[in-house]
Amino acid sequence: MSVLGEMFENLLSRPITILYPKEKVPIPGAFRGRVAITDEKCIGCSKCSLVCPARAITMIDGPREVEFNGKTLTRKKRPQVKLYKCIRCGLCERHCPTGAIFLKNELSSSGTDGEIVVT
Amino acid sequence: MTDPMSGVIYIFIFPGFFFLFLYALFLAFLDRKIAARMQQRVGPPFFQPFADFIKMLGKEVIDPAGVDRVIFDAAPLVALAAVMTAYLYIPIVGNSPLAFQGDLVVVLYLMSLPTIVLFLLGWLSRNIFSAIGGIRSVTQLFIYEVPFFLALLTPALMAGTWSISEIVTWQQKNMWFVFLQPIGFIIALIGLQAKLERTPFDIPEAETEIVAGPWTELTGRRLAIMDLTIDVSFVVGSALVAAVFLGGPLIPWAVTPAWLEVVIGFFVFLVKTLAVLLILSSIKVATGRIRIDQLNDIGWKYIASASILQVGIVLVMNYLRVYA
């Protein structure tokens, strides 16, 4: 019966539950959320598509002049991420040499539509 | 009961069945809410038990293969009818107009019926979990029923009557039985908790072992009615304990006009049943389920002997004419 004290304490205090649609949980700074790509930084090296464990990243045509380390490169390809296939492990962000692909600090929705892509 | 119309109103509207259903669902809500808040959860909104009831009435009724449909349909209704009848003899606003000598025994008998029905349902379900649950519920019945009966009959011994209404009147004149027979009061609460199959006595429906026990194969309206039966039993049980031990709806001094006394009595009844509810909910939250063999030990060794001790004390008090 050692729980009695805390029980009545709880009865008189507010519940701990966060009532979701009304209140929102604060998203921590390090959160791994929706994947995003800064197109002007991407040099088209394909590293992200190689390390992606879910094979969610494919390289599509996207020729563009990119500034990198003070030099101008001409890239041929750019990544395209299947949003709902992405498991948000952050390996692409970790291996990207320019920081072009990264995980945003916002919730990524979930779904079954395989056609939704982030480019 | 001279005017037939007032009798009909008493039975069907207030404080009869209509009020009974509303109050039963309200108590079910309150029980869940209190438990939730004690666990720092939010708990259901107030209409949740009602919504559940309506929803389950509309759900498909599934007959397990080889089950006698007629009995399976009828059994929950019998249980509900039994506890509803029991309710009529318990004083809610003033004394019950249907009271007669011996209605205490009738009420106790009628309140045992849901457990028997649960056993029947478990036995009929042709399901191993239901069968084990049904056997457990009857085993449990044999353990708690004797102390529960003894605890509720000792006030009758002291008051010298077998009518609940007369016991209430006796308490109005003398003293509440909770002070005269504290052991009996505690045993009655424990017995009520066991009768309603709530933690720590939810052995027959232990979900982590035998799914839902006798309830496993109940679906749709059968489940709705059986659920309602337990909710109604809660009201009947707490009203019975409030009447027998806490002085029921009567207040010790006279109030004029008469209708005001009835209104005050009704609120006194509400407060007392809610107090019983709070105690029962606290027991539910503060404990876990015990095993049937442990219940057997505790029940026969301590609870039964305590209730016999209480009977002995009452006999001695009667002999000494403490309240004559």
Place this chain on the structure above:
Amino acid sequence: MPEVVVSIGPHHPALKEPVNFKVVVDGEKIVRLELDLSYNHRGVEKAAEQRDFIRVLPLMERVCGICSHAHSTAFAKGIEEIMQLEIPPRAQYIRTIIAELERMHSHLLWLGVAAHVIGFNTLFMWTWRDREAIQDTVEEMSGNRVHYGMNEVGGVRRDLTPAQVTAALERLPNLEERIKKYVDMVNKEETMLIRFRGVGKLSKEEALRYGTVGPTARASGVDYDIRKDDPYLAYADVPWNVVTDTNGDVYGRTRVRIGELWESIRIVRYCLENLPEGPIRVTAPRNAPTGEILSRYEAPRGELVHFIRTNGTDKVERVDIRTPTLANWTSVAMCLVNQNLADLPVIVAAIDPCLSCTSRITLLDNQNKKTGVMSLDELIWRNRSRDQGQERP
């Protein structure tokens, strides 16, 4: 009463994972238990053989949701040993912090499940509430609540900022207070005492004979903890004690787990306060040399073993995972005999079973379109016939 077979699972409210118990009961007493484990074979080991060392770690994390860090660390540790990489101390400490936070949340989760199994839902709600604080801490550090993604071959992926360290340290006193309360509760609370004491008793000799690991073994007085016996990560530097108990029943296992909560919080505090400076990873080569390694790790449930064989490529040739639950099953089947049916969920829950991780093998008979399990005799027979170059008739 005649013997009745109660078939529990694979769908049952008490079991959150697919497993089938055929419990032979005589009245309320259990006579025998027959187990069928492999309902959830996911082919993780085979999948691991097809991914390089970068891509395999997220897969390893997904072997188990609760001990995701355990699996990825055990795997990364093995590969690093084959590659002969020296991991910087800061990475070791960060791995230790996450590992111990994971152990704490796993043990609190277990305490809640054990309480739920005996119908004590209040404790269930409270422990899971307190577990949120740990998960929030881990989320702040790693960015995720379940699959932390902290490990890579050669170190950790994320550094801890000073702000994260202070935030984590601030959460600890509150947790300590709660854990103190649970220590108090497990010794006093009547429901837990009467339901846990003397249930599922396992003597020290039996615990050794059936090869139990983790809290199950330690509750029977077996002083066996990989963190002490074969120190890895930062455990050699941190002052801490192995928690053992002499009760040997479910009560003892509860006490061991709660004691470990207390030790874990000490380890986390020490690691956070003495976090060494320096790099968090070294660059790992792409390919691993040929080799075989047995990587041991003390997961929350016990000793986790990863056997890894590499063949000079960037993929493993074979990885074999022995989860602690698999090691503990035999003891469950043994200590269930002559117990009450009502104690079955408690005893099963007491080893903290994690079934999907355990389902390593399933037998597929393509000719007869059947799946099933193999008995020991059949297994021996198969091995012999393979050695002799015979095919099954």
